[in-house]
Every structure is written in structure tokens, then in C-alpha cells.
């Protein structure tokens with residue numbers, strides 16, 4: 001199947017196993033950017049979240065606007081009708097030339113990203129349409145240096161990310177490349193994907209080039225890796241991983257490189273129980289229903305800052321990171337509705353980031369979500385994040401807390417033990433609220 005099955009770790013890849021670097025485990029939040037020729041039409045049906053849409057509807061009514069090149073080719077799809085009506089059925093590559101990135105300033109994007117409190121930033125370098133955002137080998141000018149933006153967008157992002165003090169990752173679509181493969185549009189989960197050696201070596205050379213030029217801290221592969229590239233060989237995936245870890249010893253790779261190797265697992269929108277165990281996992285989603293900018297999305301489709309913060313706290317309380325995506329406009333601007341959510345996350349992290357950055361699970365999951373509460377632990381403190389104000393009764397934590405040390409942010413608050421719990425009076429706070437206690441080991 002095209003989508004990831006549970007990857008196994010063949011012996012040939014065992015040499016790459018290593019402890020998860022603390023910089024990734026403790027990061028809590030990463031920011032993704034999907035940006036490409038698909039950002040020009042920026043059009044999809046806001047059908048619903050991955051996991052909530054029946055699979056038989058998904059492809060012809062794909063809410064992922066970055067899938068436009070596929071959706072527009074499906075006979076009778078609303079995207080095809082839209083493409084005919086608005087773009088006169090023009091070739092998809094016209095969007096590459098129409099993509100000007102006229103307002104793009106990598107430092108401005110990274111200022112918004114850094115203000116969220118994120119620890120890492122990952123732009124798409126090649127999505128499924130095969131267009132590369134740097135002058136990648138073998139692309140014969142079908143890239144953003146030769147056409148459209150006429151700029152090495154990955155280089156600009158890499159420099160701005162380092163200048164902002166964040167770790168830098170690269171997203172690379174290994175499993176799909178609709179231009180290279182020339183296959184008919186995908187309409188079912190198990191439709192074919194490029195698997196031959198020619199494509200595997202082409203993709204290998206891209207990953208090597210990204211490593212050599214941008215020294216990314218994260219290799220974020222997508223879908224899977226072409227089967228022919230998993231086998232040993234001079235341009236095998238193992239060679240690419242070897243090169244990566246040589247150049248970036250504390251680098252990490254995700255789990256979408258086929259049956260090979262991973263440092264951390266991933267889930268997408270839907271929380272994957274098999275994936276979200278321990279502390280080496282990441283949940284990714286758009287701020288809305290799409291990764292690429294979709295002009296049809298309105299407030300109702302987007303996570304508010306409050307909802308995004310609850311998602312972040314929930315994921316961190318269970319040991320993972322949240323990789324939240326921005327769909328940049330073709331101009332290079334952050335869509336206003338998405339910017340509001342990002343700014344709200346930053347406000348919250350300035351108040352309570354100490355409860356999520358560098359935090360671990362506290363070792364319990366609440367029985368229910370009424371009232372909503374999530375526990376995290378940092379070196380010498382335990383944090384109870386609640387989403388209410390007024391008198392709050394925390395269920396009695398297994399860990400011995402010194403309730404006399406209760407704090408909300410910098411402010412000391414009174415907390416008293418009542419039958420089987422701790423009563424805290426939460427006043428006028430930014431909700432959700434992190435109530436922090438010193439631990440008394």
C-alpha cells in the first residue's frame with residue numbers, strides 16, 4: 001500500500017539506531033511549511049480532517065490543497081471543474097511560472113515561527129508534484145531557482161532558521177513524484193507509486209544534495225521510500241542515512257522512509273495509538289484541514305489558538321511533539337487566520353512554555369476529559385494544565401507534591417489538600433493554565 005504500513009527494521013538498517021537526542025525530545029513544538037506551485041490555485045474542498053473522511057471520497061474531494069495536481073486530473077472532480085472554469089484547464093506547470101513569491105521574506109516568516117516557541121522548522125523541499133524549492137540535480141529547470149520565484153527558497157529558509165536559533169529540517173516526498181513517475185492520478189490508497197531504481201537513485205541524489213548544502217537537523221521523509229532504494233547499493237537509502245549521520249551526528253529522521261529506519265514515529269491528524277507511545281513520536285497536521293494554503297478554508301475549518309494549545313499540551317503530556325503546519329500564500333505571506341493561531345500559541349508559551357518545553361509525561365492519563373486536565377513533568381516540577389478558572393480540584397497525583405509550592409507562572413498561589421485532591425484557586429489566567437508544583441522526592 002502507498003501509505004506507510006508499520007515499518008520493520010531490516011538488519012541492514014540496525015546500525016543507524018541511536019538514542020533520541022534531547023534537543024528533539026524536549027522541543028514540544030515544531031512548525032511545518034507547505035509551499036509550492038499548488039499555492040497559486042490554493043484550492044481544495046474543505047471536506048474534513050484526514051481520518052474523518054471516508055477513504056472512497058478522499059481522493060476526488062481531497063482537502064489537501066497541495067494535492068491539486070492530482071485532484072484536478074480526476075474525471076468529474078470538483079477540482080477538475082474548478083480548474084477548467086478558473087484556469088482554463090491550463091497545464092499544472094503554468095502555476096510554477098505564475099508563482100512569484102513577491103512578498104517572501106524568510107526572516108519575517110521565521111520571526112513568526114520563533115515567536116510561537118517552536119524548537120524546529122521544516123519546509124517542503126519537494127512535494128508530490130516533483131517541483132524542488134532548490135536547484136536540485138536532475139530537475140532540468142523544473143525548480144524555483146530556474147523558474148517562478150527564481151530563488152533558492154530552501155537556502156533562504158535554512159539561513160533564517162539558524163539566525164532565529166531554531167533547528168532546521170527538510171521535508172522530502174520520497175514515496176510520490178507525479179512528474180517523474182508520469183502515472184495516472186491516484187484515486188485509491190493502493191494505487192501504484194514510483195518504485196524503480198532510476199527514481200530511487202534520483203531521489204537519493206536529492207537527499208544527498210540537501211544534506212551537503214543545508215546540513216538539516218531533521219530528514220522528514222513522506223509516504224515511504226522507493227522499494228528499489230531500500231536494497232544495498234551505492235545510491236541506497238542506507239548510504240543516504242550514513243551520509244546524514246556522518247554530517248549531522250545529532251540529526252534525526254522520521255518513520256516514513258519505507259521498511260528501513262527511524263528515530264521518531266509520526267501520526268497525521270488522527271492520533272495513531274501504535275505510534276504514540278514512549279517519547280519518540282510526533283503528531284503533524286495543518287492549522288486547518290490542508291497543508292497547502294486553501295483559500296476555501298474559513299475560521300470554522302481552522303484550529304483556534306485555544307484549540308491548538310490544548311492539542312500541544314495533550315501531545316506533550318503523552319510524550320510527543322506537535323508539528324503544526326503553515327500553508328504559505330503564493331506571495332510568501334502567512335495567511336492572516338493562520339497567523340492569528342500562531343500568535344496565540346506564542347502568547348500561551350510565553351506564560352506557560354515552562355510546562356511543555358523540555359517536559360516529559362507525568363505518567364498518568366486522565367480518566368475523562370471532564371474537567372480537561374493534562375500533567376507534565378520537568379526536572380524538579382510537576383505541572384497540571386487545566387482549562388478553567390476559579391476553584392479547581394486536582395485529583396490527587398501519585399507523585400508526592402509539595403502543594404505549598406503551587407505557582408501559576410511566576411505567581412505563588414494557595415493550594416490545600418482536600419479529600420483526595422488538591423484545591424487551587426485559579427484567578428484571571430490565560431487558559432489553559434499550567435499549575436506548577438515542586439516535587440518532594
Ligand SMILES: C[C@@H]1N[C@H](CNC(=O)c2cc3ccccc3o2)[C@@H](O)[C@H](O)[C@@H]1O
Pocket residue numbers: 003004064066067222223224256266267268272284291
Ligand atoms: C504531511 C502530509 N503527508 C501526507 C502523506 N501522509 C502520509 O504518508 C501518512 C499519513 C499517515 C497517517 C498516520 C501515520 C502515518 C502516516 O503517513 C501528504 O500526502 C500530504 O500532502 C502532506 O505532505
